[in-house]
Amino acid sequence: MDTPELGVREAELIAARRANLAALRSAGADPYAVTRYEVTAHAAELQRRFADLPAGGEADDRFSVAGRLMLLRGQGNVAFADLWDESGKIQLFFKSDVVGKERLKAFQKHVDRGDLLGARGRIVRTKLGELSLLVEHYEVLCKSLLPLPDKWHGLVDMERRYRQRYLDLTVNPAVREIFLLRSRIIAEMRRFLDARGFVEVETPVLINIAGGATARPFQTHHNALDLQLNLRIATELYLKRLVVGGIERVYEIGRIFRNEGIDTKHNPEFSMLELYAAYWSYEEMAQFTEELFVHLVGMVTGGKDRIDYGGRSLHFARPFKRVRYLDALRERGGYARADLLSPAGAERIAISLGIPKPPSHAHALDKIFEAVVEPHLADPTFVMDIPVLLSPLAKRRADDPELTERYELFIANMEACNAFSELNDPDDQRGRFEEQAHDRASGDAETPPPDWDFVTALEVGMPPTAGIGIGIDRLVMLLTDQQSIRDVILFPLQRPL
RNA sequence: GCGCCCUUAGCUCAGUCGGUAGAGCACCGGCCUUUUAAGCCGUGGGUCCUGGGUUCGAGUCCCAGAGGGCGCACCA
Numbered sequence: 001m002d003t004p005e006l007g008v009r010e011a012e013l014i015a016a017r018r019a020n021l022a023a024l025r026s027a028g029a030d031p032y033a034v035t036r037y038e039v040t041a042h043a044a045e046l047q048r049r050f051a052d053l054p055a056g057g058e059a060d061d062r063f064s065v066a067g068r069l070m071l072l073r074g075q076g077n078v079a080f081a082d083l084w085d086e087s088g089k090i091q092l093f094f095k096s097d098v099v100g101k102e103r104l105k106a107f108q109k110h111v112d113r114g115d116l117l118g119a120r121g122r123i124v125r126t127k128l129g130e131l132s133l134l135v136e137h138y139e140v141l142c143k144s145l146l147p148l149p150d151k152w153h154g155l156v157d158m159e160r161r162y163r164q165r166y167l168d169l170t171v172n173p174a175v176r177e178i179f180l181l182r183s184r185i186i187a188e189m190r191r192f193l194d195a196r197g198f199v200e201v202e203t204p205v206l207i208n209i210a211g212g213a214t215a216r217p218f219q220t221h222h223n224a225l226d227l228q229l230n231l232r233i234a235t236e237l238y239l240k241r242l243v244v245g246g247i248e249r250v251y252e253i254g255r256i257f258r259n260e261g262i263d264t265k266h267n268p269e270f271s272m273l274e275l276y277a278a279y280w281s282y283e284e285m286a287q288f289t290e291e292l293f294v295h296l297v298g299m300v301t302g303g304k305d306r307i308d309y310g311g312r313s314l315h316f317a318r319p320f321k322r323v324r325y326l327d328a329l330r331e332r333g334g335y336a337r338a339d340l341l342s343p344a345g346a347e348r349i350a351i352s353l354g355i356p357k358p359p360s361h362a363h364a365l366d367k368i369f370e371a372v373v374e375p376h377l378a379d380p381t382f383v384m385d386i387p388v389l390l391s392p393l394a395k396r397r398a399d400d401p402e403l404t405e406r407y408e409l410f411i412a413n414m415e416a417c418n419a420f421s422e423l424n425d426p427d428d429q430r431g432r433f434e435e436q437a438h439d440r441a442s443g444d445a446e447t448p449p450p451d452w453d454f455v456t457a458l459e460v461g462m463p464p465t466a467g468i469g470i471g472i473d474r475l476v477m478l479l480t481d482q483q484s485i486r487d488v489i490l491f492p493l494q495r496p497l
Numbered sequence: 498g499c500g501c502c503c504u505u506a507g508c509u510c511a512g513u514c515g516g517u518a519g520a521g522c523a524c525c526g527g528c529c530u531u532u533u534a535a536g537c538c539g540u541g542g543g544u545c546c547u548g549g550g551u552u553c554g555a556g557u558c559c560c561a562g563a564g565g566g567c568g569c570a571c572c573a
Binding site for chain 1: 498504506507508509510521522523524525528529530531532533534535536541542543563564565566567568569570571572573
Protein backbone atom coordinates (compact mmCIF):
# COMPACT_ATOMS: atom_id res chain seq x y z
CA MET A 1 0.00 0.00 0.00
CA ASP A 2 1.26 3.48 -0.79
CA THR A 3 1.79 5.81 2.11
CA PRO A 4 -1.69 7.16 2.67
CA GLU A 5 -2.27 10.85 2.96
CA LEU A 6 -2.98 11.64 6.56
CA GLY A 7 -5.66 13.85 7.95
CA VAL A 8 -4.39 16.65 10.13
CA ARG A 9 -5.69 14.96 13.21
CA GLU A 10 -4.18 11.59 12.43
CA ALA A 11 -0.82 13.26 11.82
CA GLU A 12 -1.11 14.84 15.27
CA LEU A 13 -1.86 11.49 16.88
CA ILE A 14 1.22 10.01 15.28
CA ALA A 15 3.36 13.02 16.15
CA ALA A 16 2.41 12.63 19.80
CA ARG A 17 3.61 9.03 19.76
CA ARG A 18 6.81 9.94 17.96
CA ALA A 19 7.46 12.57 20.61
CA ASN A 20 7.10 9.85 23.26
CA LEU A 21 9.47 7.65 21.28
CA ALA A 22 12.01 10.47 21.23
CA ALA A 23 11.59 10.96 24.99
CA LEU A 24 12.25 7.26 25.61
CA ARG A 25 15.32 7.40 23.41
CA SER A 26 16.76 10.44 25.12
CA ALA A 27 16.26 8.66 28.45
CA GLY A 28 18.44 5.86 27.09
CA ALA A 29 15.56 3.43 26.58
CA ASP A 30 15.17 3.16 22.81
CA PRO A 31 12.36 0.59 22.47
CA TYR A 32 13.52 -0.42 18.97
CA ALA A 33 16.96 -1.29 20.32
CA VAL A 34 15.59 -4.00 22.62
CA THR A 35 16.60 -7.46 21.43
CA ARG A 36 15.14 -9.72 24.10
CA TYR A 37 13.00 -9.87 27.19
CA GLU A 38 12.93 -12.67 29.73
CA VAL A 39 9.27 -13.76 29.82
CA THR A 40 8.61 -16.08 32.75
CA ALA A 41 4.82 -16.35 32.59
CA HIS A 42 1.85 -15.84 30.32
CA ALA A 43 -1.34 -14.13 31.42
CA ALA A 44 -3.60 -17.17 31.24
CA GLU A 45 -1.09 -19.24 33.20
CA LEU A 46 -1.04 -16.64 36.00
CA GLN A 47 -4.85 -16.41 36.00
CA ARG A 48 -5.03 -20.17 36.45
CA ARG A 49 -2.25 -20.45 38.96
CA PHE A 50 -3.56 -17.69 41.21
CA ALA A 51 -7.27 -18.31 40.74
CA ASP A 52 -7.63 -18.82 44.50
CA LEU A 53 -5.69 -15.76 45.60
CA PRO A 54 -8.16 -13.73 47.68
CA ALA A 55 -8.91 -10.05 47.10
CA GLY A 56 -6.20 -8.01 48.80
CA GLY A 57 -3.87 -11.03 48.73
CA GLU A 58 -0.23 -11.04 47.62
CA ALA A 59 2.00 -13.85 46.36
CA ASP A 60 5.72 -13.90 46.95
CA ASP A 61 7.03 -15.12 43.60
CA ARG A 62 8.10 -12.63 40.98
CA PHE A 63 7.09 -12.98 37.34
CA SER A 64 7.93 -11.20 34.11
CA VAL A 65 5.23 -10.79 31.51
CA ALA A 66 5.25 -9.17 28.08
CA GLY A 67 2.53 -8.08 25.74
CA ARG A 68 0.55 -5.22 24.29
CA LEU A 69 -1.03 -2.50 26.40
CA MET A 70 -4.65 -2.40 25.41
CA LEU A 71 -6.18 -0.19 28.09
CA LEU A 72 -4.65 2.47 30.32
CA ARG A 73 -6.30 3.76 33.49
CA GLY A 74 -4.04 6.40 34.96
CA GLN A 75 -4.41 8.11 38.29
CA GLY A 76 -2.16 10.45 40.18
CA ASN A 77 0.20 8.18 42.07
CA VAL A 78 -1.22 4.90 40.85
CA ALA A 79 -2.00 3.49 37.43
CA PHE A 80 -3.60 0.42 35.91
CA ALA A 81 -3.12 -1.11 32.49
CA ASP A 82 -4.49 -4.18 30.73
CA LEU A 83 -1.66 -6.12 29.14
CA TRP A 84 -2.59 -8.74 26.55
CA ASP A 85 -0.31 -11.51 25.45
CA GLU A 86 -1.17 -14.41 23.17
CA SER A 87 -2.80 -16.28 26.02
CA GLY A 88 -5.02 -13.56 27.46
CA LYS A 89 -5.08 -10.56 29.75
CA ILE A 90 -3.39 -9.57 32.99
CA GLN A 91 -3.79 -6.22 34.72
CA LEU A 92 -0.65 -4.26 35.52
CA PHE A 93 -0.79 -2.27 38.75
CA PHE A 94 1.66 0.60 39.10
CA LYS A 95 2.16 2.24 42.51
CA SER A 96 4.61 5.08 42.86
CA ASP A 97 6.02 3.68 46.09
CA VAL A 98 6.71 0.32 44.42
CA VAL A 99 7.84 1.15 40.90
CA GLY A 100 9.21 4.56 41.86
CA LYS A 101 7.76 8.02 41.41
CA GLU A 102 9.87 8.92 38.38
CA ARG A 103 9.24 5.59 36.64
CA LEU A 104 5.51 5.96 37.16
CA LYS A 105 5.57 9.49 35.79
CA ALA A 106 7.59 8.29 32.78
CA PHE A 107 5.04 5.54 32.19
CA GLN A 108 2.15 7.97 32.31
CA LYS A 109 3.86 10.47 30.02
CA HIS A 110 5.68 8.37 27.43
CA VAL A 111 3.96 5.01 27.21
CA ASP A 112 0.97 4.77 24.88
CA ARG A 113 -1.88 2.38 24.41
CA GLY A 114 -0.69 -0.20 21.89
CA ASP A 115 2.94 -0.21 23.04
CA LEU A 116 4.55 -3.54 23.79
CA LEU A 117 5.69 -3.67 27.39
CA GLY A 118 7.67 -6.04 29.56
CA ALA A 119 6.90 -5.88 33.27
CA ARG A 120 8.23 -7.65 36.34
CA GLY A 121 6.75 -7.82 39.78
CA ARG A 122 4.67 -9.75 42.27
CA ILE A 123 1.18 -11.09 41.77
CA VAL A 124 -1.55 -9.44 43.84
CA ARG A 125 -5.30 -9.36 43.76
CA THR A 126 -6.74 -5.87 44.12
CA LYS A 127 -9.46 -4.89 46.57
CA LEU A 128 -11.97 -5.13 43.73
CA GLY A 129 -10.80 -8.62 42.90
CA GLU A 130 -8.71 -8.18 39.74
CA LEU A 131 -5.62 -10.34 39.55
CA SER A 132 -2.71 -8.00 38.82
CA LEU A 133 1.00 -7.81 38.45
CA LEU A 134 2.24 -5.20 40.92
CA VAL A 135 4.95 -3.69 38.75
CA GLU A 136 8.41 -3.24 40.23
CA HIS A 137 10.17 -2.76 36.92
CA TYR A 138 9.00 -2.23 33.35
CA GLU A 139 10.53 -1.74 29.94
CA VAL A 140 9.01 -0.55 26.68
CA LEU A 141 9.81 -3.33 24.20
CA CYS A 142 8.35 -1.67 21.12
CA LYS A 143 6.65 1.65 20.39
CA SER A 144 3.35 1.62 18.54
CA LEU A 145 3.25 4.68 16.30
CA LEU A 146 -0.31 4.42 14.98
CA PRO A 147 -3.48 5.10 16.95
CA LEU A 148 -5.33 1.90 17.80
CA PRO A 149 -8.99 1.38 16.92
CA ASP A 150 -11.71 2.08 19.47
CA LYS A 151 -11.01 0.42 22.80
CA TRP A 152 -14.60 -0.68 23.22
CA HIS A 153 -15.93 -1.40 19.74
CA GLY A 154 -12.63 -2.67 18.36
CA LEU A 155 -12.24 -2.72 14.61
CA VAL A 156 -15.57 -3.32 12.89
CA ASP A 157 -15.04 -2.31 9.28
CA MET A 158 -14.92 -5.62 7.40
CA GLU A 159 -12.65 -4.35 4.68
CA ARG A 160 -10.00 -3.15 7.11
CA ARG A 161 -10.36 -6.28 9.21
CA TYR A 162 -9.40 -8.38 6.17
CA ARG A 163 -6.83 -6.04 4.66
CA GLN A 164 -5.13 -5.26 7.98
CA ARG A 165 -5.62 -8.51 9.82
CA TYR A 166 -2.79 -7.56 12.20
CA LEU A 167 -5.03 -4.81 13.56
CA ASP A 168 -8.03 -7.12 13.70
CA LEU A 169 -6.04 -9.69 15.66
CA THR A 170 -4.65 -7.00 17.94
CA VAL A 171 -7.92 -5.44 19.03
CA ASN A 172 -10.45 -8.26 18.58
CA PRO A 173 -9.50 -11.13 20.91
CA ALA A 174 -12.35 -13.30 19.61
CA VAL A 175 -10.76 -13.21 16.15
CA ARG A 176 -7.45 -14.31 17.56
CA GLU A 177 -9.24 -17.17 19.33
CA ILE A 178 -10.70 -18.41 16.04
CA PHE A 179 -7.33 -18.57 14.34
CA LEU A 180 -5.61 -20.16 17.31
CA LEU A 181 -8.39 -22.75 17.33
CA ARG A 182 -7.95 -23.30 13.60
CA SER A 183 -4.31 -24.08 14.24
CA ARG A 184 -5.21 -26.50 17.04
CA ILE A 185 -7.80 -28.25 14.87
CA ILE A 186 -5.26 -28.86 12.10
CA ALA A 187 -2.62 -29.98 14.58
CA GLU A 188 -5.15 -32.40 16.10
CA MET A 189 -6.01 -33.77 12.66
CA ARG A 190 -2.33 -34.46 12.06
CA ARG A 191 -1.98 -36.20 15.43
CA PHE A 192 -5.09 -38.26 14.70
CA LEU A 193 -3.75 -39.35 11.29
CA ASP A 194 -0.18 -39.92 12.42
CA ALA A 195 -1.45 -42.15 15.26
CA ARG A 196 -3.16 -44.33 12.65
CA GLY A 197 -0.07 -44.82 10.54
CA PHE A 198 -0.75 -42.23 7.84
CA VAL A 199 2.27 -40.66 6.17
CA GLU A 200 2.18 -36.96 5.38
CA VAL A 201 3.58 -35.98 2.00
CA GLU A 202 3.86 -32.93 -0.22
CA THR A 203 2.92 -33.13 -3.87
CA PRO A 204 3.47 -30.44 -6.49
CA VAL A 205 1.47 -27.24 -6.63
CA LEU A 206 2.84 -26.24 -10.04
CA ILE A 207 1.71 -28.85 -12.50
CA ASN A 208 1.14 -29.26 -16.17
CA ILE A 209 -2.21 -31.02 -16.01
CA ALA A 210 -4.49 -29.79 -13.20
CA GLY A 211 -6.78 -32.77 -12.66
CA GLY A 212 -8.59 -34.51 -9.85
CA ALA A 213 -11.58 -32.16 -9.81
CA THR A 214 -13.68 -30.06 -12.12
CA ALA A 215 -12.63 -26.43 -11.81
CA ARG A 216 -10.84 -23.75 -13.78
CA PRO A 217 -7.17 -23.62 -12.77
CA PHE A 218 -4.96 -20.58 -12.25
CA GLN A 219 -2.39 -20.43 -15.00
CA THR A 220 1.21 -19.41 -14.71
CA HIS A 221 4.45 -19.72 -16.63
CA HIS A 222 7.89 -21.10 -15.95
CA ASN A 223 10.48 -18.92 -17.64
CA ALA A 224 13.50 -21.21 -17.81
CA LEU A 225 11.52 -24.08 -19.32
CA ASP A 226 9.22 -21.71 -21.22
CA LEU A 227 6.38 -23.84 -19.93
CA GLN A 228 2.73 -23.09 -19.27
CA LEU A 229 1.86 -24.41 -15.82
CA ASN A 230 -1.27 -24.58 -13.69
CA LEU A 231 -1.76 -24.37 -9.97
CA ARG A 232 -3.26 -27.59 -8.68
CA ILE A 233 -7.03 -27.88 -8.17
CA ALA A 234 -6.72 -31.09 -6.13
CA THR A 235 -4.02 -33.40 -4.78
CA GLU A 236 -5.87 -36.59 -5.71
CA LEU A 237 -4.02 -37.90 -8.73
CA TYR A 238 -0.57 -37.47 -7.18
CA LEU A 239 -1.56 -39.05 -3.87
CA LYS A 240 -2.96 -42.08 -5.67
CA ARG A 241 0.31 -42.40 -7.59
CA LEU A 242 1.95 -42.72 -4.16
CA VAL A 243 -0.45 -45.51 -3.19
CA VAL A 244 0.60 -47.25 -6.40
CA GLY A 245 4.18 -46.75 -5.25
CA GLY A 246 3.48 -48.63 -2.02
CA ILE A 247 2.68 -45.89 0.50
CA GLU A 248 -0.41 -47.54 1.88
CA ARG A 249 -1.73 -44.75 4.07
CA VAL A 250 -0.92 -41.31 2.77
CA TYR A 251 -2.24 -37.79 3.26
CA GLU A 252 -1.58 -34.21 2.36
CA ILE A 253 -2.87 -31.04 4.00
CA GLY A 254 -2.36 -28.42 1.40
CA ARG A 255 -3.48 -25.36 -0.43
CA ILE A 256 -5.70 -25.83 -3.46
CA PHE A 257 -6.39 -23.12 -6.03
CA ARG A 258 -9.55 -22.77 -8.08
CA ASN A 259 -10.16 -19.88 -10.40
CA GLU A 260 -13.81 -19.41 -9.48
CA GLY A 261 -16.05 -16.91 -7.79
CA ILE A 262 -15.71 -15.59 -4.26
CA ASP A 263 -18.49 -15.72 -1.68
CA THR A 264 -19.08 -16.65 1.93
CA LYS A 265 -18.19 -20.29 1.24
CA HIS A 266 -15.51 -19.90 -1.45
CA ASN A 267 -12.05 -18.38 -1.54
CA PRO A 268 -9.80 -18.85 -4.61
CA GLU A 269 -7.18 -20.53 -2.46
CA PHE A 270 -8.30 -22.88 0.26
CA SER A 271 -6.98 -25.77 2.31
CA MET A 272 -7.82 -29.39 1.84
CA LEU A 273 -7.02 -32.62 3.56
CA GLU A 274 -6.89 -35.54 1.18
CA LEU A 275 -6.07 -38.98 2.44
CA TYR A 276 -5.91 -42.46 0.96
CA ALA A 277 -5.93 -45.84 2.67
CA ALA A 278 -5.03 -48.99 0.75
CA TYR A 279 -7.26 -52.02 1.33
CA TRP A 280 -10.11 -49.93 2.72
CA SER A 281 -13.49 -49.58 1.06
CA TYR A 282 -15.64 -46.52 1.37
CA GLU A 283 -17.32 -48.29 4.31
CA GLU A 284 -14.15 -48.22 6.40
CA MET A 285 -13.65 -44.65 5.26
CA ALA A 286 -17.12 -43.72 6.51
CA GLN A 287 -16.33 -45.20 9.91
CA PHE A 288 -13.07 -43.30 9.92
CA THR A 289 -14.86 -40.07 8.94
CA GLU A 290 -17.28 -40.40 11.85
CA GLU A 291 -14.44 -41.05 14.24
CA LEU A 292 -12.47 -38.04 13.02
CA PHE A 293 -15.40 -35.60 13.12
CA VAL A 294 -16.60 -36.78 16.52
CA HIS A 295 -13.05 -36.49 17.80
CA LEU A 296 -12.67 -32.93 16.56
CA VAL A 297 -16.09 -31.88 17.84
CA GLY A 298 -15.13 -33.30 21.22
CA MET A 299 -11.87 -31.38 21.15
CA VAL A 300 -13.46 -27.99 20.54
CA THR A 301 -16.42 -28.53 22.88
CA GLY A 302 -14.56 -30.18 25.72
CA GLY A 303 -16.09 -33.61 25.17
CA LYS A 304 -19.59 -32.83 23.93
CA ASP A 305 -21.20 -34.29 20.80
CA ARG A 306 -23.12 -31.16 19.79
CA ILE A 307 -22.01 -27.91 18.25
CA ASP A 308 -23.97 -24.74 17.63
CA TYR A 309 -23.76 -23.50 14.09
CA GLY A 310 -25.62 -20.44 12.90
CA GLY A 311 -28.12 -20.72 15.73
CA ARG A 312 -28.79 -24.42 15.18
CA SER A 313 -27.58 -27.30 17.31
CA LEU A 314 -25.91 -30.05 15.30
CA HIS A 315 -25.67 -33.53 16.75
CA PHE A 316 -22.54 -35.59 16.04
CA ALA A 317 -23.77 -38.94 17.36
CA ARG A 318 -22.41 -42.12 15.81
CA PRO A 319 -23.55 -43.60 13.58
CA PHE A 320 -24.28 -40.55 11.43
CA LYS A 321 -27.49 -40.58 9.42
CA ARG A 322 -27.23 -42.26 6.08
CA VAL A 323 -29.27 -41.92 2.96
CA ARG A 324 -28.67 -43.25 -0.52
CA TYR A 325 -28.47 -40.58 -3.19
CA LEU A 326 -31.34 -41.82 -5.34
CA ASP A 327 -33.49 -42.69 -2.31
CA ALA A 328 -33.13 -39.15 -0.99
CA LEU A 329 -34.30 -37.72 -4.30
CA ARG A 330 -37.23 -40.10 -4.40
CA GLU A 331 -38.26 -39.41 -0.80
CA ARG A 332 -37.87 -35.64 -0.97
CA GLY A 333 -39.02 -34.99 -4.52
CA GLY A 334 -40.72 -38.17 -5.72
CA TYR A 335 -38.29 -38.45 -8.61
CA ALA A 336 -37.75 -41.81 -10.29
CA ARG A 337 -34.33 -43.31 -10.88
CA ALA A 338 -34.95 -43.81 -14.57
CA ASP A 339 -35.70 -40.11 -15.05
CA LEU A 340 -32.78 -38.92 -12.93
CA LEU A 341 -30.28 -41.17 -14.71
CA SER A 342 -31.39 -40.18 -18.20
CA PRO A 343 -30.18 -36.87 -19.65
CA ALA A 344 -33.63 -35.91 -20.94
CA GLY A 345 -35.40 -36.86 -17.71
CA ALA A 346 -32.96 -34.95 -15.54
CA GLU A 347 -33.23 -31.90 -17.75
CA ARG A 348 -37.02 -32.02 -17.53
CA ILE A 349 -36.91 -32.19 -13.72
CA ALA A 350 -34.34 -29.40 -13.55
CA ILE A 351 -36.51 -27.14 -15.67
CA SER A 352 -39.58 -27.97 -13.58
CA LEU A 353 -37.60 -26.76 -10.54
CA GLY A 354 -36.79 -23.48 -12.25
CA ILE A 355 -33.14 -24.33 -12.83
CA PRO A 356 -32.02 -22.47 -15.96
CA LYS A 357 -30.98 -24.69 -18.91
CA PRO A 358 -28.43 -27.10 -17.38
CA PRO A 359 -25.41 -27.51 -19.71
CA SER A 360 -24.95 -31.22 -18.96
CA HIS A 361 -26.63 -34.21 -17.40
CA ALA A 362 -24.21 -34.10 -14.49
CA HIS A 363 -24.92 -30.43 -13.93
CA ALA A 364 -28.67 -30.99 -13.99
CA LEU A 365 -28.48 -33.83 -11.48
CA ASP A 366 -26.24 -31.83 -9.18
CA LYS A 367 -28.62 -28.86 -9.25
CA ILE A 368 -31.64 -31.05 -8.58
CA PHE A 369 -29.96 -32.58 -5.55
CA GLU A 370 -28.92 -29.15 -4.30
CA ALA A 371 -32.44 -27.82 -4.59
CA VAL A 372 -34.38 -30.84 -3.34
CA VAL A 373 -32.23 -32.61 -0.75
CA GLU A 374 -29.50 -30.31 0.54
CA PRO A 375 -31.81 -27.96 2.48
CA HIS A 376 -32.77 -30.93 4.70
CA LEU A 377 -29.25 -32.04 5.60
CA ALA A 378 -28.48 -30.20 8.84
CA ASP A 379 -27.22 -32.91 11.20
CA PRO A 380 -24.25 -34.84 9.78
CA THR A 381 -25.58 -37.09 7.04
CA PHE A 382 -23.80 -39.40 4.65
CA VAL A 383 -25.25 -39.31 1.16
CA MET A 384 -24.21 -42.67 -0.27
CA ASP A 385 -23.90 -44.35 -3.64
CA ILE A 386 -23.65 -41.38 -5.94
CA PRO A 387 -24.19 -42.02 -9.68
CA VAL A 388 -21.11 -42.69 -11.75
CA LEU A 389 -21.93 -39.82 -14.06
CA LEU A 390 -21.05 -37.45 -11.18
CA SER A 391 -18.01 -39.45 -10.11
CA PRO A 392 -15.24 -39.78 -12.71
CA LEU A 393 -12.66 -41.19 -10.29
CA ALA A 394 -14.81 -43.49 -8.12
CA LYS A 395 -15.25 -47.25 -8.33
CA ARG A 396 -18.58 -48.57 -9.56
CA ARG A 397 -20.77 -50.63 -7.30
CA ALA A 398 -20.41 -54.26 -8.35
CA ASP A 399 -24.16 -54.81 -7.87
CA ASP A 400 -25.20 -51.60 -9.66
CA PRO A 401 -22.62 -50.20 -12.11
CA GLU A 402 -24.52 -46.95 -12.70
CA LEU A 403 -23.74 -46.01 -9.10
CA THR A 404 -20.41 -45.70 -7.32
CA GLU A 405 -19.10 -46.57 -3.89
CA ARG A 406 -18.99 -42.91 -2.99
CA TYR A 407 -20.42 -40.70 -0.27
CA GLU A 408 -20.52 -37.05 0.58
CA LEU A 409 -20.94 -35.96 4.17
CA PHE A 410 -23.28 -33.00 4.58
CA ILE A 411 -23.29 -30.88 7.72
CA ALA A 412 -25.35 -27.72 8.14
CA ASN A 413 -26.43 -28.05 4.49
CA MET A 414 -22.80 -27.81 3.43
CA GLU A 415 -20.69 -30.47 1.80
CA ALA A 416 -18.08 -31.31 4.43
CA CYS A 417 -16.30 -34.10 2.63
CA ASN A 418 -16.28 -36.34 -0.38
CA ALA A 419 -15.03 -39.93 -0.28
CA PHE A 420 -15.07 -43.07 -2.35
CA SER A 421 -13.62 -46.40 -3.15
CA GLU A 422 -11.03 -45.36 -5.71
CA LEU A 423 -11.38 -46.50 -9.28
CA ASN A 424 -8.35 -48.70 -9.95
CA ASP A 425 -9.42 -50.31 -13.22
CA PRO A 426 -7.16 -48.60 -15.80
CA ASP A 427 -9.44 -49.38 -18.71
CA ASP A 428 -12.50 -47.90 -16.96
CA GLN A 429 -10.43 -44.86 -15.96
CA ARG A 430 -9.19 -44.41 -19.53
CA GLY A 431 -12.74 -44.59 -20.79
CA ARG A 432 -13.96 -41.93 -18.35
CA PHE A 433 -11.03 -39.66 -19.24
CA GLU A 434 -11.92 -40.07 -22.91
CA GLU A 435 -15.47 -38.97 -22.16
CA GLN A 436 -14.13 -35.96 -20.27
CA ALA A 437 -11.83 -35.14 -23.18
CA HIS A 438 -14.93 -35.12 -25.36
CA ASP A 439 -16.74 -32.73 -22.97
CA ARG A 440 -13.70 -30.50 -22.90
CA ALA A 441 -13.42 -30.45 -26.68
CA SER A 442 -17.04 -29.34 -26.85
CA GLY A 443 -16.30 -26.31 -24.71
CA ASP A 444 -16.51 -27.29 -21.02
CA ALA A 445 -13.58 -25.30 -19.56
CA GLU A 446 -13.98 -26.79 -16.11
CA THR A 447 -13.34 -30.37 -17.14
CA PRO A 448 -9.61 -31.09 -16.88
CA PRO A 449 -7.64 -32.61 -19.73
CA PRO A 450 -6.88 -36.32 -19.27
CA ASP A 451 -3.82 -37.24 -17.22
CA TRP A 452 -2.64 -40.27 -19.17
CA ASP A 453 0.32 -40.85 -16.89
CA PHE A 454 -2.21 -41.46 -14.11
CA VAL A 455 -3.73 -44.22 -16.23
CA THR A 456 -0.24 -45.66 -16.68
CA ALA A 457 0.12 -45.66 -12.88
CA LEU A 458 -3.14 -47.62 -12.61
CA GLU A 459 -1.77 -50.08 -15.17
CA VAL A 460 1.16 -50.68 -12.83
CA GLY A 461 -1.56 -51.46 -10.31
CA MET A 462 -3.18 -49.62 -7.40
CA PRO A 463 -4.49 -51.77 -4.56
CA PRO A 464 -8.15 -51.44 -3.64
CA THR A 465 -8.12 -48.08 -1.89
CA ALA A 466 -10.51 -45.62 -0.32
CA GLY A 467 -9.88 -41.89 -0.31
CA ILE A 468 -11.41 -38.78 1.15
CA GLY A 469 -11.14 -35.03 0.73
CA ILE A 470 -12.10 -32.67 3.54
CA GLY A 471 -12.31 -28.92 3.07
CA ILE A 472 -10.45 -27.62 6.08
CA ASP A 473 -11.77 -24.08 5.92
CA ARG A 474 -15.37 -25.23 6.01
CA LEU A 475 -14.60 -27.66 8.77
CA VAL A 476 -13.13 -24.80 10.77
CA MET A 477 -16.20 -22.69 9.97
CA LEU A 478 -18.37 -25.42 11.49
CA LEU A 479 -16.22 -25.88 14.55
CA THR A 480 -15.89 -22.13 15.23
CA ASP A 481 -19.46 -21.13 14.27
CA GLN A 482 -18.37 -18.75 11.52
CA GLN A 483 -20.70 -17.99 8.63
CA SER A 484 -18.08 -16.66 6.21
CA ILE A 485 -14.98 -18.47 4.96
CA ARG A 486 -13.14 -15.13 5.13
CA ASP A 487 -13.42 -15.28 8.90
CA VAL A 488 -11.39 -18.48 9.06
CA ILE A 489 -8.77 -17.48 6.46
CA LEU A 490 -6.20 -15.05 7.82
CA PHE A 491 -5.71 -13.10 4.61
CA PRO A 492 -8.65 -13.67 2.27
CA LEU A 493 -8.21 -12.41 -1.29
CA GLN A 494 -9.11 -8.72 -1.72
CA ARG A 495 -8.79 -6.44 -4.69
CA PRO A 496 -5.71 -4.24 -4.41
CA LEU A 497 -6.53 -0.65 -3.57
C1' G B 498 -20.73 -11.24 -14.49
C1' C B 499 -25.91 -9.39 -12.46
C1' G B 500 -29.00 -7.17 -8.33
C1' C B 501 -29.48 -4.69 -3.52
C1' C B 502 -26.96 -2.06 0.31
C1' C B 503 -22.66 0.57 2.56
C1' U B 504 -18.37 4.42 2.42
C1' U B 505 -18.93 11.24 7.29
C1' A B 506 -12.97 12.98 12.67
C1' G B 507 -7.74 8.11 14.46
C1' C B 508 -12.03 4.40 15.93
C1' U B 509 -17.50 3.52 16.53
C1' C B 510 -21.47 6.08 14.68
C1' A B 511 -25.54 10.33 14.18
C1' G B 512 -26.68 13.97 10.48
C1' U B 513 -34.54 15.53 9.73
C1' C B 514 -37.36 18.78 4.15
C1' G B 515 -31.18 20.52 0.07
C1' G B 516 -29.42 25.90 3.91
C1' U B 517 -21.85 26.85 6.21
C1' A B 518 -20.40 19.35 10.11
C1' G B 519 -22.22 16.47 15.29
C1' A B 520 -21.62 12.83 19.57
C1' G B 521 -18.92 9.09 22.39
C1' C B 522 -14.20 7.16 22.77
C1' A B 523 -9.14 8.25 21.50
C1' C B 524 -5.48 12.45 21.42
C1' C B 525 -3.39 17.05 23.94
C1' G B 526 -3.24 20.19 28.88
C1' G B 527 -4.78 19.99 34.17
C1' C B 528 -6.63 17.16 38.90
C1' C B 529 -6.75 12.39 41.23
C1' U B 530 -2.98 6.28 45.63
C1' U B 531 -7.58 0.50 44.07
C1' U B 532 -9.24 1.41 38.50
C1' U B 533 -12.23 -2.33 35.26
C1' A B 534 -14.88 1.19 28.49
C1' A B 535 -12.08 4.67 35.48
C1' G B 536 -13.80 9.73 36.77
C1' C B 537 -13.85 15.32 36.67
C1' C B 538 -12.41 20.20 34.11
C1' G B 539 -10.54 22.33 29.57
C1' U B 540 -8.35 22.62 24.29
C1' G B 541 -7.72 21.06 19.38
C1' G B 542 -9.32 17.93 15.40
C1' G B 543 -13.17 16.95 8.67
C1' U B 544 -10.56 15.69 0.77
C1' C B 545 -18.39 13.92 4.16
C1' C B 546 -14.71 7.48 -0.99
C1' U B 547 -13.44 9.84 -6.17
C1' G B 548 -15.05 12.61 -10.60
C1' G B 549 -18.94 15.00 -13.02
C1' G B 550 -24.05 17.16 -12.99
C1' U B 551 -28.68 19.73 -11.09
C1' U B 552 -29.27 24.04 -7.83
C1' C B 553 -28.65 30.68 -5.45
C1' G B 554 -26.84 26.66 -2.26
C1' A B 555 -25.23 19.35 -2.14
C1' G B 556 -22.80 15.01 3.28
C1' U B 557 -28.05 15.00 1.53
C1' C B 558 -30.73 14.79 -5.21
C1' C B 559 -28.92 12.66 -10.33
C1' C B 560 -24.94 10.17 -13.42
C1' A B 561 -20.29 7.61 -13.77
C1' G B 562 -16.27 5.24 -11.25
C1' A B 563 -13.45 2.81 -6.93
C1' G B 564 -13.48 -0.34 -2.66
C1' G B 565 -16.40 -3.38 0.54
C1' G B 566 -20.77 -6.40 2.41
C1' C B 567 -24.96 -9.51 1.22
C1' G B 568 -27.78 -12.30 -2.44
C1' C B 569 -27.80 -14.70 -7.44
C1' A B 570 -24.74 -17.24 -11.13
C1' C B 571 -20.12 -20.45 -11.07
C1' C B 572 -17.98 -23.70 -7.43
C1' A B 573 -15.96 -26.86 -2.60
